[in-house]
Amino acid sequence: MASMSVKHAIAAAKKLRSLQERFNPGGSDIYPALMGDEAITALIPSGNPLSVHILMFTRALREQGTDEQYEKFGRRADNNEIIGTFAQTELGHGTYLRGLEARADYDRGTEEFVLNTPKLSSYKWWPGGLGQTCNYCIFVAQLYIDNEAKGMAMFVVQIRDEETHMPLPGVHVGEIGKKMGLNGVNNGFLGLKDYRVPRLNMLMRHQQVLPDGRFVKSPVSQVSYFPMVFVRCMVARQNSNYLAQAATIATRYSVIRRQSPIEEGQPEPKILEHLTQQMKVIPEIVTAVVYRLAAANLQNMYNETAEAVYRKDFSRLPELHALACILKVATSYDSTYGIERLRQACGGHGYLTAGNLGNIFAMAAPACTYEGENSVLYLQVGKILMKNWSQVLAGRELMPSMAYISECSKMTSFPQWTGSWECLLKAIQYACVGSIRLAFQSYNARVQSAQSQTAAVNYSGLELTKAAELHGRSYVAGNFYQQIVNSPNKHQRSPQFQKVLENMLELHLIQIFFRHLGDILRFIRITEDEISALQRRLEEVLKELRPDAVAITDAFDFNDKILSSALGCYDGNVYERLFEAALKHPLNRKSVPDFFEAHLKPFMKENADNAKKSKL
Numbered sequence: 001m002a003s004m005s006v007k008h009a010i011a012a013a014k015k016l017r018s019l020q021e022r023f024n025p026g027g028s029d030i031y032p033a034l035m036g037d038e039a040i041t042a043l044i045p046s047g048n049p050l051s052v053h054i055l056m057f058t059r060a061l062r063e064q065g066t067d068e069q070y071e072k073f074g075r076r077a078d079n080n081e082i083i084g085t086f087a088q089t090e091l092g093h094g095t096y097l098r099g100l101e102a103r104a105d106y107d108r109g110t111e112e113f114v115l116n117t118p119k120l121s122s123y124k125w126w127p128g129g130l131g132q133t134c135n136y137c138i139f140v141a142q143l144y145i146d147n148e149a150k151g152m153a154m155f156v157v158q159i160r161d162e163e164t165h166m167p168l169p170g171v172h173v174g175e176i177g178k179k180m181g182l183n184g185v186n187n188g189f190l191g192l193k194d195y196r197v198p199r200l201n202m203l204m205r206h207q208q209v210l211p212d213g214r215f216v217k218s219p220v221s222q223v224s225y226f227p228m229v230f231v232r233c234m235v236a237r238q239n240s241n242y243l244a245q246a247a248t249i250a251t252r253y254s255v256i257r258r259q260s261p262i263e264e265g266q267p268e269p270k271i272l273e274h275l276t277q278q279m280k281v282i283p284e285i286v287t288a289v290v291y292r293l294a295a296a297n298l299q300n301m302y303n304e305t306a307e308a309v310y311r312k313d314f315s316r317l318p319e320l321h322a323l324a325c326i327l328k329v330a331t332s333y334d335s336t337y338g339i340e341r342l343r344q345a346c347g348g349h350g351y352l353t354a355g356n357l358g359n360i361f362a363m364a365a366p367a368c369t370y371e372g373e374n375s376v377l378y379l380q381v382g383k384i385l386m387k388n389w390s391q392v393l394a395g396r397e398l399m400p401s402m403a404y405i406s407e408c409s410k411m412t413s414f415p416q417w418t419g420s421w422e423c424l425l426k427a428i429q430y431a432c433v434g435s436i437r438l439a440f441q442s443y444n445a446r447v448q449s450a451q452s453q454t455a456a457v458n459y460s461g462l463e464l465t466k467a468a469e470l471h472g473r474s475y476v477a478g479n480f481y482q483q484i485v486n487s488p489n490k491h492q493r494s495p496q497f498q499k500v501l502e503n504m505l506e507l508h509l510i511q512i513f514f515r516h517l518g519d520i521l522r523f524i525r526i527t528e529d530e531i532s533a534l535q536r537r538l539e540e541v542l543k544e545l546r547p548d549a550v551a552i553t554d555a556f557d558f559n560d561k562i563l564s565s566a567l568g569c570y571d572g573n574v575y576e577r578l579f580e581a582a583l584k585h586p587l588n589r590k591s592v593p594d595f596f597e598a599h600l601k602p603f604m605k606e607n608a609d610n611a612k613k614s615k616l
């Protein structure tokens, strides 16, 4: 599987390179890299072994290396002359980066770093492509000068000979084993023993070790985390894509499959005529659209921040970090939940490999873990919200994406309930700010009672993660509302299209309202009649969107090859394709399977003989 994936990945990378040269010669590299990875990954159901090379190795060289280091390593990496990965996680540490055990000791005598993974738990473990594909990596290690720890640093390390691909002396490298999915990626392990690299192999754009061993600290230590921020932004886009693929498959299947008359004596309807089926499928279509728009917004913010960081302006890093965490978590959680719900909406055929929904789930699910495990990133955002609440209490202005927190903090009570979109959006924001206030009271009480900040974060973790989740909902719903209601290009839309968008906004806001009804009722009084009215509107808007469901998913414009699903093909010939896939199964090559003579027949004969004996 790995070699097939590498072959496909190389072919796709070549194709994309030629497309880029044709349509976007010398254009900005960020989009093709994204498109390249998404397109290659979409074409290789077992995952793209070049993904981390495209998304992290080349980017880290560009953003963390000096211009000279980019000339030496980055150009060759961008041109796929060398293939690398991002080797940060270890067998014993993934989340707590300050606990990483791999070490780089500076030898001023030879102006080299001596790299070691001192224990088994220090081995790098997980990096994509590390097992068999890569001949280089970015090796993340704790920097030591005269045995004094200086923090994390990144090193360009060649791990295999460029001609023979043999592991170099001092390198122990291989594949970590079968996974739930993405088995074409050859995630690997790497051990280094007294492995020497020249001083200039340490990426030194933001921090330096001078020849005599003097250390020049980075102006902002967190900028070394920037490669992860990029991938978090990319995950938001990638996982909304996975959800859109699953929604396309389930929608198309739901208008082909007929089952269970709604009226006695009537013909069996398409299953999408059942209201409960509409509730399973249509909200996921809308969620995919909502996250695609939010991810596009975040990507723009990343690009702007990356350019600012290049100019040594680090001011926008904290807001980008918070939003990248929020969107990476919300999109990966909601897409994996949504893909599984869509699989269940396709009955038994949803469980067939030929439907491809299981594989889409297996591709989407690890995003809840990699690039920062979701609960850990929610805690990050919870901490940031605590800091911003202190700013609110001090009357200071907040970052733009948190401005609503200041506004809501000034409200002594929630205004008269109207049920309008603005009312629903404000309700989610108001519940978020209420949660932040409660979390802050708990957190602050702990700090006041002499708990350390780290301990107070841990013991306030449930309230911090709730506040973070509601902040994510507020940001995503607010972005969708702005794009539908206040977009500058709204007048260019036909009234029919605007109506479809508004129906999607109505559905999204009502769905989020019901999903967080408990969180909202904690801070806002809403009567039973007002809630029942929203229930009616939910049923109504599902009915309104039903005729547009296929058109919206067709607009995602996934080629049948990308969907790779017998249930979701454009021509709708589901049963023919399911049967065609079944007949291709190796077990159908012979009428009598080999195991009959070898196992089944003796087993049945033995049982028959025993039965006869017991009768005698």
Ligand SMILES: CC(C)(COP(=O)(O)OP(=O)(O)OC[C@H]1O[C@@H](n2cnc3c(N)ncnc32)[C@H](O)[C@@H]1OP(=O)(O)O)[C@@H](O)C(=O)NCCC(=O)NCCSC(=O)/C=C/CC(=O)O
Residues within 6 Å of the ligand: 051, 052, 086, 088, 089, 094, 095, 096, 097, 098, 128, 222, 223, 225, 226, 228, 229, 231, 317, 318, 321, 369, 370, 371, 372, 373, 376, 380, 384
């Ligand atoms: C959990 C983390 C963030 C903890 O960071 P740490 O420095 O240990 O401590 P703090 O939480 O106190 O943070 C200090 C300070 O730094 C700010 N900050 C943290 N992260 C960032 C960031 N990325 N950008 C900007 N600022 C950041 C934080 O807000 C604090 O600011 P103050 O103002 O309060 O001082 C860290 O350990 C972490 O990120 N862990 C997760 C590790 C991870 O993401 N690993 C991914 C490995 S690569 C991978 O998975 C690849 C997958 C392949 C694929 O995608 O296919």
Ligand SMILES: Cc1cc2nc3c(=O)[nH]c(=O)nc-3n(C[C@H](O)[C@H](O)[C@H](O)COP(=O)(O)OP(=O)(O)OC[C@H]3O[C@@H](n4cnc5c(N)ncnc54)[C@H](O)[C@@H]3O)c2cc1C
Residues within 6 Å of the ligand: 052, 085, 086, 087, 088, 089, 092, 093, 094, 095, 096, 125, 126, 127, 128, 182, 187, 366, 369, 370, 371, 372, 373, 375, 376, 379
């Ligand atoms: C498919 C895949 C691809 C990957 N590719 C790469 C790669 O290319 N390069 C790379 O370097 N890494 C890669 N990783 C590793 C990934 O980044 C780590 O798995 C991730 O950072 C989590 O670290 P961990 O697995 O060590 O879990 P741990 O950090 O051990 O966490 C385990 C669990 O403990 C809990 N936990 C941990 N810390 C806290 C906390 N502070 N508060 C509360 N709970 C906590 C969480 O529930 C967490 O799920 C990949 C992982 C996967 C699954």
